[in-house]
Amino acid sequence: MTKIDRRTVIKGLTGAAALAPAMSHHAFAQAGGKVVIGTWGGDYARLLTKNIDEPILKPKGIEIVQDQAGDAPRRAKMTAEKRLPRGTVDVQGLSAANMFEMNEAGVVEQLDYSKIPNAKNLLPTMKYPYGVGHIYSGNVVIYNPKLITPAPTGFKDWLNPKWGDKIGFIDIQYQSIFIAASMAATGGKDMNDLDKAKEVLMAVKKAGGRVYPTNEAFAAAMKNEEIGISAIWKARVVQWQNAGIPCEAVSPVEGIPAYVSGFVIQKNAPNKDNAYAYLNAMLEKAPQEAFAVDMGYNGTVTGLNVAPDLQKRIGFTPEEEKRLKDLDYAFLAKNDSAMKEWWDKVFKA
Template identity: 25%
Template sequence: MTNLTRRQTLSAMAGLSAAAMFGLPARAQEKTLVVPTLGGAWEQFWRSTLAPAFTAKSGAAVTLDAGNGRVWSANLRAAGVDKPPYSFLMTNEAFANSLRKEGFFEKLDLTKLPNYADLYPLAKKTDDWGAVAMVSPIGLAYRTDLVSTPPKGWKDLWENPEFKGRIGLYNFANTAGKMELMLFSKIFGKDQYDVDAGFKALENLGPVIQADFNLSTGIAAGEFVVAPFDFGEVARLRKQGLPIDIVVPEEGMLMFDQTLNILVNAPEKELAYEYANFMLSPEAQTLLMKEFFVSPTNAKVVVPDDLKADVPISGAQMDNILTWDWEFMNSKQAEFAETWAKTVK
C-alpha cells in the first residue's frame, strides 16, 4: 500500500469519532483494522455506515484501503505471506482462490464465526476456507423498447434473430468474462471444462460488444439490446428511467461474489474474525442489501416487500446461482485469454 497516509488518517479519525459517539472507553479505541474495500460508492458507504457500525461493536478504529482484487493481490504478494498489510481480504473468489493456493489464508475457525452457520450453501463452497459475504446475481437483461421477444435463457443469444449483432458481453479480463466461457462450455459441451465447445459457441455467436467493467453505458445508448447484468445494476438503471428488464435464465445465473478470507499471519487476527462475523450478520447484510441491492447470503435475512422488485433473488432462488472451478480457470487463464482474443470479435 502506498500514498494512503491522508486517507488512513481521515479513516482513523472517523472511526475514533464513531467510537466516542457510542460512548466507548478510550482503551477500546487503541486497535485499528485495515479494511480493504472497493472504491466509489462502496468506499463512501463503508466510511459513512459500515465502518462506524463496526467500530461501535468492536471499539476498534477502521482504516479503509480502497482498491480492487488486482490491487490487493499485488499488495499481498509484494509484502509476502509472513508480513501481510491486511488481516483479512474480501474479494472475488477468482482472486481469493489464487491467493489461497499461495498460502496467504488460513482455514476459517468457525468457532469465531457464529453467523457462518446461517449462510446459504453457495456461500460455503470453499470447504471452510472462505465465506461469501456479498452476492450480486447475474441474469440476462434486455431493452424492453427494443426487443419484442424477451430471452428465457442463455441459448436465446444464439437462437433469437433479434439479438444477432446486438449482444453485449464482459470481456475475458473481467471475472464475468471467465464465467461466460465456463457457462457456454457447460451449455454447449460436456461441462464447464469443455472449453473447446465454449469457444466454438462464442465463435458462432458472431460480433459482440465487449466491456471490461461497465456494460451500462452501451445498453443505455442502444449499442446492444441484451447482455448479462447483475440484478442490482438493472434496478439502478430502471430507477433512472431506462426501459430495461432482466430474467433468470433457464440454465442458471452467474454472480459477482465477494469472499471473506482471513490472513494466516494477520496482524489483527481477532479483529479480523470479529469483522468477518459482523459482515455475515443479518445487520450488515441488511444494510448492504438496502444500499446496493445485493442478495443477502445470510438466510436469516428476509427481503422486505418494498425491496423485492430490486432484490428478487433470495431464499430458494439462491440455488439457481451457478458456481465454478476457479482453480481450473486460473491455471489456464493466460492460454484462454489468448484464445478469447482470437475468437471473440
C-alpha cells in the same frame, strides 16, 4: 456441475444457525487500530463504507483503509507478498471462485470461527474454511425490451451474433462470460468447455460485440441504449432498474450460475484481530439488509428483515432455485490465467 438447492436454504433460514459449530459467546472486544480492505472500487467500495465501515467499525476506533483494484491485480499482489512476514492488506474481497484459488495458493488464513460471533447466523452454504460469503446472486440475461425482441430465454439468445453491436460484455466479468458461453454452446450441459466457448465468443466479436471496462461504464451504455443485451448478476439488474435504466432480467434456461462475493483474511495480515472484527461486522443484520436494499444481493445470514416485494425481485422462484448451479472452483483456479490471457490478447484485440 453441482446444483445449489437454494429453496432448501431459504426455507431453512431459521434453523441454519443450528448447523453451525458451537460459537464463542463472549463479547467481541475492539481496541482500535487499523484494517486494510482489498476491494473492487465503484459501488461496492462505496457501500462497504456506508454500511459497514462508518456505522459499525469507526465508532469503535478502527480506521478502515480501502485498497481498491480489480481482483486480478489484488490476487497477484497476495501471491507476490506470500513470503513476507507482514503483508500490506488484511482482508480481501473476492468471488467464491477466487477465494478458492487463493486458498489453493496458500495465502489465506484458515478461519477461527470462534472469533466471528455473528457467524452463528451464517447460512451453511456460505461458510468456507478459508472465507466467509458476504452476499450472493445468480448470473442472468439482462436486456432492453425496446431493443431486443422477442425476449431472450437464455445465454444462447444473448450470444446470438444477430444482435451485432447491441451485445455488451463487462471486461472484469471474463470468467462468468466464459461460463455462460460454454453453457450456451452445450445447452447447459457443460460450464467448462473453453474451446466451444471461444467459438461462440469469436462469432459475437466478429458481429460487433462491445466490451466495457467496468460495471458502471456498462450501465451507462445500457442507459443510453448503446447496447441492449448482456449477462450480469441479478442483483445488478435490480440496482440498475432502481436507477431508471431500461432493463429486464431473464433466468437462463441453460441454468443459473451462482455468484458469491465474500472475504478472506490474508495469512500474513498485519492487523489480524481487526480483520476478524471486519468479518464479524459484515455479518451484522443491519449491513446485510442494507446491501439487499442498496445493491439487490441476497444476504448470507439468517433472520433478515427484507421487504417481500424486494425479496421477490432479488431472489429466485422455487423452479429457478433448482436451476442455480455452483461453479467448478477447481477448474476455474486451474484455468484462470489462460482464460484471462485469451480474453485480453485475442478477444479484446
